[in-house]
Amino acid sequence: MVAILGTLGFRARSLLPTVESTPSLERAVVFCNDHPRALEALAEVDSVCTVMGIELRRVAIPDAFDLLQAARAMRTEVRALRRKGEEIAVFNIAGGTKMMSAAALLICAMEGLNSVYVHDETYQEIPLPLLRVDYSNLLTPAQKEVLAFIWQNRSRPMTQMEIAKGIGKHKATVNHHIQVLEGKGILHLTEDAADRRRKVVTVDDALELMMELD
Amino acid sequence: MARQQGLLVSTFGANVSEIVPGLRSLPHDHLILVVETTADESAATAFLDRLGVRYEALTVDPQDLAAAAMRIVQRVQGQCWKGWSVCFDITGGRKLLSDTAMLAALAIGAEVCCYETKACRFPLLAARGVEEALPREIADALLRTKWPFPLATVQELDGRHPLAILMRRMREMDLIEPTVAGKAPALALTGRGRACLDWLQRMEGISRSWE
Incomplete structure (x- = not known):
């Protein structure tokens, strides 16, 4: 089955060119929030899809301004479609909020999806030069082990010593990995709010998405 | 430091x-x-x-x-x-x-x-x-090949020939797809392939990241 993905805002016309141009299209999956105007646009897309015999499915994005939430929802959908053996022809990133659109671009790079945007005035589809970058494979197994441990214990930020104890590795080894990861900007050493003499290791929420820690 | x-x-x-x-x-x-x-x-x-x-x-x-x-x-x-x-x-x-x-x-x-x-x-x-996800040899092939490329030329080659391998890799990256040019089967650029080629051509005047 051939499917397309698309972010949808208030204008159905930002998505319809992709519905019309994709050969053998059988399913369109649309990411949109609950705003009445977005639902109006969805109804317009639905009416076109009905006439063309294309199944339309909506994935609700409760907070269209939360980039990470939108990206998680999109990746889950991409993986689910692939598990079912569906071919994702393209991801149209033109509609929705800017955070939804940015999330879609990120997922296209992470999952290696073809992406297009639709010109605001001409409604011409324009493919984007994106290729797959597998971010989860850019770190060594030892670095991943350290990060995974920090992620699992993120509710209680730990010192380097505590991390070394937790994963059963020598302090110097763990300190080395943490220095390298800090140098890459993947984690941060910050003062503990409760005790400013302690330096604890913190990570960003997006690490889960990038490292596939979920 | x-x-x-x-x-x-x-x-x-x-x-x-x-x-x-x-x-x-x-x-x-x-x-x-x-x-x-x-x-x-x-x-x-x-x-x-x-x-x-x-x-x-x-x-x-x-x-x-x-x-x-x-x-x-x-x-x-x-x-x-x-x-x-x-x-x-x-x-x-x-x-x-x-x-x-x-x-x-x-x-x-x-x-x-x-x-x-x-x-x-x-x-x-x-x-x-x-x-960096676009290896230099693929980028060069995208830039130097005249598209669409006759499929017969690739089919005549041994599967281990560098050009055949290159074309397979480009197909796997969804940069090219089979088509018909005139009456002959050929390999043409996909939308992504055209977008990447456009990007490379515009960047060619500038030193590329892999150089």
Whole structure:
């Protein structure tokens, strides 16, 4: 089955060119929030899809301004479609909020999806030069082990010593990995709010998405 | 050891408040404000002048998203080659401007941040860019081949021939697809292939990241 993905805002016309141009299209999956105007646009897309015999499915994005939430929802959908053996022809990133659109671009790079945007005035589809970058494979197994441990214990930020104890590795080894990861900007050493003499290791929420820690 | 210098690239629309969270929380030595050709950045420049921030405005036309992204990449690459860290704040401006900055960040492999509802950083993006995902031999083949390419030429080759391997890899990357040119079967560029070729051709005048 051939499917397309698309972010949808208030204008159905930002998505319809992709519905019309994709050969053998059988399913369109649309990411949109609950705003009445977005639902109006969805109804317009639905009416076109009905006439063309294309199944339309909506994935609700409760907070269209939360980039990470939108990206998680999109990746889950991409993986689910692939598990079912569906071919994702393209991801149209033109509609929705800017955070939804940015999330879609990120997922296209992470999952290696073809992406297009639709010109605001001409409604011409324009493919984007994106290729797959597998971010989860850019770190060594030892670095991943350290990060995974920090992620699992993120509710209680730990010192380097505590991390070394937790994963059963020598302090110097763990300190080395943490220095390298800090140098890459993947984690941060910050003062503990409760005790400013302690330096604890913190990570960003997006690490889960990038490292596939979920 | 010398401290690594930082470049902050912030998209700007109309409100100074859009760039303040990034300015305050992302360490930087120089700021590039990405603004649209029609934008009035005077409010931002007055604010930055008062703060004494070193900045410059980079004007782009996001209606041509890829060209605008390339303009940002061209401007930023010099600093990348000098070893600066680069961070993009995509909070400001309209959607198309944020998309432009996001595409540029993904292309070169730079950290992306946004402050729409809460601070959100994507650190691993700095590890590798899309340009590096396009190996040099594939990029050269995209640039030097006359498309569409006759399928018969590839079929005559042994499967282990470098050209046959190259074409298979390009097919796997969804850069080319079978088609019919005239009456003969051929391999033609896909939408992604055309977009990548367009990007490479526009970048050819400039030193490429793998050189």
